[in-house]
Amino acid sequence: MSQTVLFVDDEEELRIAGAQTLMLADLPADVHSTAEGALAKISRDFAGVLVTDIRMPGNDGLWLMRAALEIDPEFPVILVTGHGDVDLAVQSMREGAYDFVEKPFAPARLVSTVQHALEKRHLTLENRALKEEEAGEDKLETRLIGRSAPMVALRRMIRTIGATDADVLITGPTGAGKDMTARALHDTSERARHPFVHINCAALPVDLVESELFGHEAGAFAGALRARFGKFEHARQGTVFLDEIDSLSVGVQAKLLQALQDRQITRLGSNDPVALDIRVIAAVKSDLEAAVAAGAFRADLLYRLNVVTIDVPPLAARRDDIHSLFLNLAAQAARRYSKPMPDVPARVLAQLATRAWPGNVRELRNVADRFVLGLDPLDLPSAAGGDMTLAEAVAAHEKAIISAALGANGGRLKPTYESLGLSRKALYEKMQKHGLSKTDVTG
Template identity: 65%
Template sequence: MTRETILFVDDEDHLRLSAEQTLHLEDLDVTCFSDAATALSHVARDFPGILVTDIRMPGMDGLTLMAKVLEIDPEFPVILVTGHGDVDLAVQSMRDGAYDFLEKPYAPSRLVTTVRRALDKRRLTQENRALRRQVGARDTIEARLTGRSEVMTKLRAQVRAIAATEADVLIQGATGTGKEVAARAIHRASARDGKPFVHINCAALPADLIESELFGHEAGAFPGATRARFGKFEHARGGTVFLDEIDAMSQPVQAKLLTAIQNRTVTRLGSNDPIALDVRFIAASKQDLEAEAAAGTFRPDLLYRLNVVTLRIPDLEDRREDIPRLFTHLVAEAAARYKLPIPEIPGAVLTAVAARKWTGNVRELRNAADRFALGLDLDIGNPASSGAEGRSLADSMAEHEKSLIAASLTAHGGSLKDTYESLGLSRKALYEKMQKHGLSRGSFTDEG
């Protein structure tokens, strides 16, 4: 990662030397210039640093320099250094886009504090930009199925392999894990992208209308059927039919669905003429359909037709190391959806989010991210370690430790120094714990 640099501009030699020594003592990189034009040549939109400039200088003055810098990047932090008589001018400059100002003579500690705050702001700006580029550049599957845990990496590989085929798919997972998201990712990454994706919630269809909704009907097929109507299966021609909560279907409808899947035809109510279907079926259930089939509540032959390929979506509890980065990603999505700036997420919030038990899985985490993006209070009680039923204390504590380290790494962009200092560990201790939990620094940086 490129080191953050402070561009310091002043035409007085002793002030440049003093600022350089002060900032170097604080382990901050600074490059000094005696004129504005030379400093301006170093500024670029993605420059990882800030500008500190005197206002009164021969040639190009500090205000002109600031205006030119903000033309290159309106979010570039500029700190103005003023004489006693220029305070009103500096205040007006802040309305014009300056980040802050320092009045001569300023204490070295004041310079360091102001510079650090400006660098923090610049870092956040660049992280937000990198996140937007990341979201825009990632392939469809990566963007929809976010996470760097082993189970999510494996799931994405399975989805990529499945998307390239025409095989029907059964997706199983608990409520809120993202079964529909996985189904849409398969559709978007397949040759059927651009054709309809028809989502059918089987549990929400009225029992007396379900056949008409799925298969369509001819005029006069039943009282009130005044004209012929396409069913949802026909509407999906060329695309994908997603049968959500398929276990809610009655046995008679399951039999008709089996025929449709097996023959790739559909017969409207009131007709004897089969209509060819060019669709792919993806079904989803939060129930174990094999157990349902064994109990006689789900047709075994339909199960065997559907589960040519079976995907199992993991609970959030099974990929806790993904929670901090996933929360960050969902906050960015929410901010874009509500047309708001992406808020800064304090490390303490990420730590608390990582420690919480998300019984509603990604859906519950998304709701929390929406509230955070809207500036609402975030209820982050109920730590995960207190609800780890059926697990030993050692396992629960290890999982909790892993999620806290992942949260801190996420909050600090993969910086080991900032992470071990925030956690009160030595560098060696942090490294050993990362090795123990299978955490890699590269997974928490933009390059990762």
């Protein structure tokens, strides 16, 4: 299985032992020392499971379990407990925990429990996907939010390309949503019920890149005590997402090109090729043609990847979406931190719409988190700079204020123009000036 196991323990020795136990069983582990770090990874679409110690300082394992089950009541949570906490663990299972293991746990017991939980999670998500498909839900509208022209075009492109098996190159600045676009392509394809394996090429250890991607046999190198699947094999019948592919060395690029052309890999230490049934999506934030000219990226690999290219627009190119996007991100943050969704003043939305957002949606998400946690979201560098002129900044600010007022008044025009101190005619003229369609509101 390729699903990730979130493993949480405040003791470093136990985190290391748990991660090693899981990885030796070919179960990818994402290790955290705090409940909050793991909770940020959990969503209704998260394909893995959670293993957490009960006794931790601050927010403990029971708090994390309850927070996770609020996000998804069917999410499998495995509690790790000391001998004296068995009764507490049993009570927690009545509250929704999947299972528990006692310290010191036998590796085989942990692995078996996790594998069964992963199977349950796989079936849950598969059944949920079938129900959504039958109901005709369009996940794209909720995943890639926005009515701006760039976002409408992006969703149209995903619907067109997603159903094919074509390899795709995704370009766009940091934080714009390239990973979300890749997942959307996977979810709209025939491979949606199979693994989506996200590989951050920049984070791969230099001396283990080939082993991580293609796998190895026992004895292939010092420390290779047993055979191990690479990430390409884990993605069988699914999708491999190569994020920041331009960070790979030219030597690894050559082997990657061969694997993509032949749709097969050879594990380190083996002479036997392994056939691959996968789709490949790659993402870059840099100019690959410039990298080719500089000799840092192979031209033949670029041509192999860019049969279809999707460009994800920066947030500054779709300011009309900031209002709805911020509200959605704030609602997600409120669920994640188990806090009530606060009211968002129109002045906040108006000022957010005029910021430069060099970090794009990722930066906006951080601001939404700060807002939900009670911090001032406007405590940011002014965004009237960047590539916006003063006139553009003023126009964007006016448009944001009108859009926010319309939203605050449920789209009704009379209370909107009265709250803004405008006449009905003046409001109409400004809506036309800023491209705010009358059909988007009622009143």
